[in-house]
Amino acid sequence: MPTGKSGNSFVIVPLSTTPNTMKQQETAKPTTRAALSLGRGLELRSPVLLASGTVSYGEELSRLSDLSRIGGIVTKAISLEPRTGNPPQRIAETPSGMINAIGLANVGVEQFIAEKVPFLRELDTAVIVNIAGRSIDDYLEVVARLEGVEGLNGYEINLSCPNVKGECMIMGVSCEATFEIVSKLRQITNRHLMIKLTPNVTSISSIALAAEEAGADSVSLINTVVGMAINYKTRRPLLKNITGGLSGPAIKPIALAKVWEVYNAVKIPVVGMGGIAGFEDAMEFLLAGATALQIGTMNFVYPDIGEKVAIAIEEFFSAPGAPSLKEYSGSLITT
Numbered sequence: 474m475p476t477g478k479s480g481n482s483f484v485i486v487p488l489s490t491t492p493n494t495m496k497q498q499e500t501a502k503p504t505t506r507a508a509l510s511l512g513r514g515l516e517l518r519s520p521v522l523l524a525s526g527t528v529s530y531g532e533e534l535s536r537l538s539d540l541s542r543i544g545g546i547v548t549k550a551i552s553l554e555p556r557t558g559n560p561p562q563r564i565a566e567t568p569s570g571m572i573n574a575i576g577l578a579n580v581g582v583e584q585f586i587a588e589k590v591p592f593l594r595e596l597d598t599a600v601i602v603n604i605a606g607r608s609i610d611d612y613l614e615v616v617a618r619l620e621g622v623e624g625l626n627g628y629e630i631n632l633s634c635p636n637v638k639g640e641c642m643i644m645g646v647s648c649e650a651t652f653e654i655v656s657k658l659r660q661i662t663n664r665h666l667m668i669k670l671t672p673n674v675t676s677i678s679s680i681a682l683a684a685e686e687a688g689a690d691s692v693s694l695i696n697t698v699v700g701m702a703i704n705y706k707t708r709r710p711l712l713k714n715i716t717g718g719l720s721g722p723a724i725k726p727i728a729l730a731k732v733w734e735v736y737n738a739v740k741i742p743v744v745g746m747g748g749i750a751g752f753e754d755a756m757e758f759l760l761a762g763a764t765a766l767q768i769g770t771m772n773f774v775y776p777d778i779g780e781k782v783a784i785a786i787e788e789f790f791s792a793p794g795a796p797s798l799k800e801y802s803g804s805l806i807t808t
């Protein structure tokens with residue numbers, strides 16, 4: 474982390490009453506040089522999205538950051554039923570990152586529609602709903618219930634949570650299961666389908682290809698990397714779940730390599746994430762082949778990091794003689 478000498482301290486940023494970003498306040502920014510389309514109607518003002526599980530349902534963050542500057546937010550995973558998640562302790566700091574085993578705690582789809590969507594749909598930014606399930610039918614049912622709900626711009630299908638035994642991760646590690654679930658989802662929705670991939674597999678590009686073949690509009694990667702933290706004095710793991718998902722700057726090199734691999738395998742847009750902590754990291758992901766990117770863990774350190782990175786990217790592509798975002802994405806020089 475770029476905070477503190479040891480490089481692994483999180484800074485608690487106090488709540489403030491800075492810009493609210495509701496649609497009715499006419500905060501809409503004009504189309505920008507960094508605007509893009511991810512396909513099937515998902516238009517983004519900026520390639521910067523905020524990653525699932527790190528911004529809840531957007532409410533707290535909207536008081537700390539101008540969300541009309543960024544491309545969109547991805548909600549916490551929504552499942553069919555409400556979930557309390559794993560027992561504590563379920564978060565621990567690690568060098569240059571954190572490890573979590575939250576276990577997909579969420580309000581469930583019905584409460585999400587009743588209590589969270591009315592706020593989300595007023596935000597002047599794209600809203601992508603992250604979806605998790607125990608079975609293919611679970612995913613289909615959640616999407617079916619969201620289909621009639623206005624104000625949502627797409628779905629990110631979480632096939633990759635490493636912290637819940639026996640569910641989404643099982644699907645995300647199999648090409649056949651990925652193909653089956655994505656093709657079934659494709660039959661019931663015309664909204665953008667972004668498939669979120671796990672790095673905890675032998676060949677992430679094979680899974681990405683299966684998703685593409687089944688009709689995915691984009692793939693997003695990476696979810697967290699399976700990890701473990703131990704206190705040698707107590708002889709206990711730091712997490713009750715024993716293992717968890719590692720995120721933050723510690724995983725950036727892994728994420729860049731996976732984005733590059735998948736970019737070279739598929740034709741659909743790649744949404745890159747994993748340890749992005751500023752403008753330069755974001756640019757590296759674009760070069761490695763990302764069309765858009767997501768910022769996760771670093772929102773806990775700097776709640777307005779998305780806004781700042783989006784502004785810096787906009788400035789970069791607006792400079793005289795600058796390439797277009799499309800030209801720049803994937804233009805890594807390897808010879």
Ligand SMILES: Cc1cc2nc3c(=O)[nH]c(=O)nc-3n(C[C@H](O)[C@H](O)[C@H](O)COP(=O)(O)O)c2cc1C
Nearest residue numbers: 524525526550631695696720721747748768769770
């Ligand atoms: C506390 C926490 C909760 C998360 N919850 C979800 C989730 O519900 N669904 C999901 O697809 N990813 C979830 N993630 C993974 C992030 O969206 C992201 O893929 C990962 O953390 C890597 O990005 P980062 O290094 O920028 O955090 C979570 C990550 C963290 C740290």
